[in-house]
Amino acid sequence: MSLSPLPRRLARTAARLPVVGGALALALAATMLPATPAQALSYRIDKRFFGVHDTNPSSASWPALSAGSLRLWDAGVRWADIETAPGVFDFARLDDIVRAAKLHNVELTLVLGQTPSFYGASTSAMPDMTAWTSYVRAVVTRYSPAVWGYRGIAAYQVWNEANVTSYWTGTPIQMAQLTRAAYGTVKTVDPGALVIGPAFAARIAEQTRGIGFFYYIRLDGVPIWRSLDAIALNLYPLARYPDGSLGTPEKSMSILASTRYQMQLRGVPASKPIWNTEINYGLATGGSGASNAMTADRQAAYVLRTYLLNAANGIRRVDWYAWDRPDLGNTKLSSPGATSDALSKTLAGRAFELAQAWLVGGKLAGARATAKPCAKDRAGTYTCVITYPGGVRRVYWNPTRTVAVTTAKTATFMVGVYGKRTAIKGGSRKTVDFHPLMVRSKS
Numbered sequence: 001m002s003l004s005p006l007p008r009r010l011a012r013t014a015a016r017l018p019v020v021g022g023a024l025a026l027a028l029a030a031t032m033l034p035a036t037p038a039q040a041l042s043y044r045i046d047k048r049f050f051g052v053h054d055t056n057p058s059s060a061s062w063p064a065l066s067a068g069s070l071r072l073w074d075a076g077v078r079w080a081d082i083e084t085a086p087g088v089f090d091f092a093r094l095d096d097i098v099r100a101a102k103l104h105n106v107e108l109t110l111v112l113g114q115t116p117s118f119y120g121a122s123t124s125a126m127p128d129m130t131a132w133t134s135y136v137r138a139v140v141t142r143y144s145p146a147v148w149g150y151r152g153i154a155a156y157q158v159w160n161e162a163n164v165t166s167y168w169t170g171t172p173i174q175m176a177q178l179t180r181a182a183y184g185t186v187k188t189v190d191p192g193a194l195v196i197g198p199a200f201a202a203r204i205a206e207q208t209r210g211i212g213f214f215y216y217i218r219l220d221g222v223p224i225w226r227s228l229d230a231i232a233l234n235l236y237p238l239a240r241y242p243d244g245s246l247g248t249p250e251k252s253m254s255i256l257a258s259t260r261y262q263m264q265l266r267g268v269p270a271s272k273p274i275w276n277t278e279i280n281y282g283l284a285t286g287g288s289g290a291s292n293a294m295t296a297d298r299q300a301a302y303v304l305r306t307y308l309l310n311a312a313n314g315i316r317r318v319d320w321y322a323w324d325r326p327d328l329g330n331t332k333l334s335s336p337g338a339t340s341d342a343l344s345k346t347l348a349g350r351a352f353e354l355a356q357a358w359l360v361g362g363k364l365a366g367a368r369a370t371a372k373p374c375a376k377d378r379a380g381t382y383t384c385v386i387t388y389p390g391g392v393r394r395v396y397w398n399p400t401r402t403v404a405v406t407t408a409k410t411a412t413f414m415v416g417v418y419g420k421r422t423a424i425k426g427g428s429r430k431t432v433d434f435h436p437l438m439v440r441s442k443s
Contacts, residue, residue: 051319059100063323069107071319098152109155126170140189159198163210176217183227197228212262234278249305275317282330290330299331300351300417304436307355312374362386397436410442
């Protein structure tokens with residue numbers, strides 16, 4: 001393995017680059033740099049776009065939520081959980097999850113890290129490369145169509161938050177080596193499976209620069225982004241910014257724009273797919289607990305705005321964190337039941353499914369031929385236009401003001417965050433605020 005001259009200099013810098021932990025999250029704001037204009041989407045949105053996390057997605061405890069995909073993190077199926085001794089694998093829990101996912105027609109993404117204790121000093125340490133490759137080969141073989149008759153696991157993500165010290169204490173170069181080895185192994189065993197890049201947090205400027213370092217790496221002259229099918233970002237905004245403002249879906253998209261800009265400076269093509277593999281709001285420093293409590297209707301509004309804006313900005317998968325952890329973040333899809341497994345959907349959980357009703361099978365377009373999807377006008381009002389065989393759905397909201405919008409002349413009904421359908425007259429004026437309002441029309 002060799003590094004070409006410019007990346008070799010980068011490697012020396014990257015090897016010294018500190019990996020940022022959560023302690024700095026409230027002290028620094030993300031650097032918002034100019035971004036290239038969002039491209040109009042050329043694909044229809046399917047249910048797999050609506051991903052979620054669940055720490056116990058077993059046959060006996062499947063989430064009471066209509067999700068299209070599931071990211072397996074904090075679910076008891078890390079590398080350190082599966083390989084119990086060198087070369088000894090316990091797939092029982094993961095087998096059960098794969099069977100449950102097939103029953104519910106949900107696509108699975110498995111995060112391949114973290115390092116077992118017998119291969120590294122800690123779960124965040126760089127593992128032995130031979131052991132890593134052997135593990136990846138074993139798990140991909142186990143869940144390949146040749147064994148199950150279908151692809152038990154559709155996508156393999158290299159690592160979780162490779163720029164946060166809780167999860168990775170190696171260098172960016174070492175993570176690139178793991179990524180290339182995983183890609184080659186997965187594609188050899190199951191060419192139809194996807195390889196998703198290591199997830200990166202992007203809350204603060206130093207984390208964003210670290211992402212730029214990683215995607216500038218070239219191994220044997222080949223850029224690392226070629227060794228993955230999609231880039232992964234965990235697009236949590238800060239719980240609160242230095243100016244006192246709170247993290248919102250719109251600020252999450254500003255982080256996306258900044259990060260895209262950094263990657264494109266390093267030669268990553270704008271067309272490279274991006275997955276948002278973790279999202280929630282108000283997440284406390286260090287990833288535990290929540291701050292800035294919100295009303296139920298605002299939580300529902302955040303869920304709707306999250307999926308609309310991610311779709312409008314070309315994100316291919318959004319994995320909400322998490323169905324069964326209402327103690328984390330302030331936007332909660334579930335509320336506790338009589339037992340640990342008896343969770344019920346909150347208004348935000350119902351909004352997760354309402355977003356599917358608005359988006360699945362549709363195609364986002366600009367409000368005008370030259371406008372990007374979910375364009376914002378001078379008053380700060382967003383308009384998302386979703387075309388589908390039965391007509392058009394227009395979704396309006398304004399994060400900071402109450403405004404009035406004029407509905408299409410062929411409008412027939414509207415739906416708000418509570419999911420109630422109300423008949424309206426075409427061409428009428430409607431009040432809009434931070435709650436997204438969907439108006440259906442014939443054209």
